[in-house]
Amino acid sequence: MSQLLKVQNFTVSSDGFGAGENQTLERPFGHADPRELMAWAGATASWPNRTDDGGTRGLDDYLTRDFSRNIGAEIMGRNKFGPQRGPWTDHEWQGWWGAEPPFHTPVFVMTHYYRPSFALGETTFHFVDGEPASVLARAKEAAQGKDVRLGGGATTVREFLEADLVDTLHVAVAPVKLGGGVRLWESPDELRDRFHLDVVPSPSGVTHHLFWRKER
Amino acid sequence: MSQLLKVQNFTVSSDGFGAGENQTLERPFGHADPRELMAWAGATASWPNRTDDGGTRGLDDYLTRDFSRNIGAEIMGRNKFGPQRGPWTDHEWQGWWGAEPPFHTPVFVMTHYYRPSFALGETTFHFVDGEPASVLARAKEAAQGKDVRLGGGATTVREFLEADLVDTLHVAVAPVKLGGGVRLWESPDELRDRFHLDVVPSPSGVTHHLFWRKER
Numbered sequence: 027m028s029q030l031l032k033v034q035n036f037t038v039s040s041d042g043f044g045a046g047e048n049q050t051l052e053r054p055f056g057h058a059d060p061r062e063l064m065a066w067a068g069a070t071a072s073w074p075n076r077t078d079d080g081g082t083r084g085l086d087d088y089l090t091r092d093f094s095r096n097i098g099a100e101i102m103g104r105n106k107f108g109p110q111r112g113p114w115t116d117h118e119w120q121g122w123w124g125a126e127p128p129f130h131t132p133v134f135v136m137t138h139y140y141r142p143s144f145a146l147g148e149t150t151f152h153f154v155d156g157e158p159a160s161v162l163a164r165a166k167e168a169a170q171g172k173d174v175r176l177g178g179g180a181t182t183v184r185e186f187l188e189a190d191l192v193d194t195l196h197v198a199v200a201p202v203k204l205g206g207g208v209r210l211w212e213s214p215d216e217l218r219d220r221f222h223l224d225v226v227p228s229p230s231g232v233t234h235h236l237f238w239r240k241e242r
Numbered sequence: 243m244s245q246l247l248k249v250q251n252f253t254v255s256s257d258g259f260g261a262g263e264n265q266t267l268e269r270p271f272g273h274a275d276p277r278e279l280m281a282w283a284g285a286t287a288s289w290p291n292r293t294d295d296g297g298t299r300g301l302d303d304y305l306t307r308d309f310s311r312n313i314g315a316e317i318m319g320r321n322k323f324g325p326q327r328g329p330w331t332d333h334e335w336q337g338w339w340g341a342e343p344p345f346h347t348p349v350f351v352m353t354h355y356y357r358p359s360f361a362l363g364e365t366t367f368h369f370v371d372g373e374p375a376s377v378l379a380r381a382k383e384a385a386q387g388k389d390v391r392l393g394g395g396a397t398t399v400r401e402f403l404e405a406d407l408v409d410t411l412h413v414a415v416a417p418v419k420l421g422g423g424v425r426l427w428e429s430p431d432e433l434r435d436r437f438h439l440d441v442v443p444s445p446s447g448v449t450h451h452l453f454w455r456k457e458r
Contacts, residue, residue: 028295071454079244083410083454084440088304095311194299224300224445238287238299 029166030173031101033183033195034093036210037063037232040199043207044180049109054122056207063200066232074128085228089196093128098169100129101161103182104137107151114141114153121151129177132168134161136182158189180210190220195237198228245382246389247317249399249411250309252426253279253448256415259423260396265325270338272423279416282448290344301444305412309344314385316345317377319398320353323367330357330369337367345393348384350377352398374405396426406436411453414444 038044039058046058055063067073071081072091081087104110107121114137121127126147134154141153154161165174176186186192195217197210214223214235221237228234254260255274262274271279283289287297288307297303320326323337330353337343342363350370357369370377381390392402402408411433413426430439430451437453444450 080457082438084438084452085442085450087454088308088452091308091311092304095307222298222300226301226442226444228442229440234301236300236304238303241296 029098029169029171030193031162031176031186031191032097032173032193033176033178033197035067035089035196035198036178036183037067037198037200038180038210039063039202039204039207041203041205042209042211042213043204044178044183044210046204046207049105051109054109058202058204058207062202066198066200066228066230069230082230085226085234086230086232089198089234094130096172097131097175098172099131099165100133100175100177101165101182101186102133102135102177103179104135106177106179106182107135113139117141120144120146123149132165133177134165134168136161158186158191162186162191180208183210187217193239195221195235197235197237198232199235201231245314245385245387246409247378247392247402247407248313248389249392249394249408249413251283251305251412251414252394252399253283253414253416254396254426255279255418255420255423257419257421258425258427258429259420260394260399260426262420262423265321267325270325274418274420274423278418282414282416282444282446285446298446301442301450302446302448305414305450310346312388313347313391314388315347315381316349316391316393317381317398317402318349318351318393319395320351322393322395322398323351329355333357336360336362339365348381349393350381350384352377374402374407378402378407396424399426403433409455411437411451413451413453414448415451417447 046056049056066086067090069082070087070090071083072087074093127149130148132150132152134152137153138155143150143152154164176183176192217237221239224236226234226236262272265272282302283306285298286303286306287299288303290309343365346364348366348368350368353369354371359366359368370380392399392408433453437455440452442450442452
């Protein structure tokens with residue numbers, strides 16, 4: 027079985043935005059409220075940040091439960107790591123993900139600016155420049171035969187889609203309108219030429235879009 | 243997190259039967275055609291019996307992909323193992339599951355008649371008498387902290403439901419009418435008093451029923 031590049035639990039607004047405008051240190055999703063966008067995921071038993079025994083175990087839980095299954099590395103855009111633009115000036119600040127990030131694998135952060143790798147808990151962050159294809163090659167090597175997660179944000183997902191490197195995507199469309207921000211798509215139909223698509227409304231109010239690549 | 247007892251990928255006809263009438267060695271599902279009942283699962287990339295790289299990766303695949311996740315043991319009724327009734331007379335015949343059964347864990351086969359344990363590939367079959375609660379206790383111990391799968395058939399699932407021992411159930415209702423056989427239910431609504439239920443129609447034609455127990 028070959029190694030896949032997978033987008034998982036990526037949530038967008040009903041008008042197609044993965045995050046709002048004006049990202050800052052305090053507001054990683056800009057004007058969007060991540061608790062609202064991600065409410066469907068936070069309610070499930072398998073949400074990585076959950077600490078108690080509760081949570082739903084229906085459809086949404088099958089999606090969050092799959093988050094780390096057979097994943098050996100993640101690729102993320104720079105702004106999923108932090109709000110900085112330009113050269114890295116503060117190496118003390120180690121990203122939005124806390125002392126025990128939920129990835130537990132090597133993570134490749136795409137940036138044009140040099141920064142040394144460091145480990146936090148079971149996660150190691152590497153800062154890499156280059157085209158999507160070369161970053162993916164490095165991530166696959168690090169994943170040691172397992173799949174690679176493409177973590178987002180929306181701009182990074184679009185870059186890899188344009189390079190035709192994505193094998194499967196799970197995008198949850200939340201019943202929230204943002205009006206502006208970082209756009210993933212105008213409509214999921216844009217991907218139908220290259221992907222099969224199951225559209226699955228969840229009782230929680232989100233609609234899961236499950237894409238997998240057509241044979242080439 | 244406590245150990246769960248889970249029913250997974252259990253498929254019934256639209257009129258509620260898990261298998262047909264007149265089970266024989268040649269026809270484990272009696273007059274029902276298992277290829278018809280299980281077509282939704284066989285089409286997925288993660289179906290355990292698949293040997294090639296193909297298959298769908300949409301909704302149905304999330305369900306089959308979850309089959310062995312965190313499962314440490316299975317409990318099955320005698321007639322999921324073989325068609326025999328009464329005392330075991332032929333120890334040479336080792337069940338319907340071939341030289342490499344898809345379980346890869348200890349499997350507890352419920353029977354009133356003694357038969358010695360044996361291993362096939364990574365699966366070990368144990369033949370156990372007793373009430374559901376005591377069989378579950380043995381299976382949980384064997385599962386070493388992982389969850390336990392309740393594999394079926396329908397009669398066995400009903401027994402454990404009556405004893406109120408089941409934590410989650412995934413039942414796929416196939417668009418096939420059997421008219422008779424081994425019944426799971428008259429209607430999924432029978433379980434609504436004790437379970438939350440997500441009803442999720444799949445583009446493949448089956449309707450997934452995802453139950454999880456209400457807090458007690």
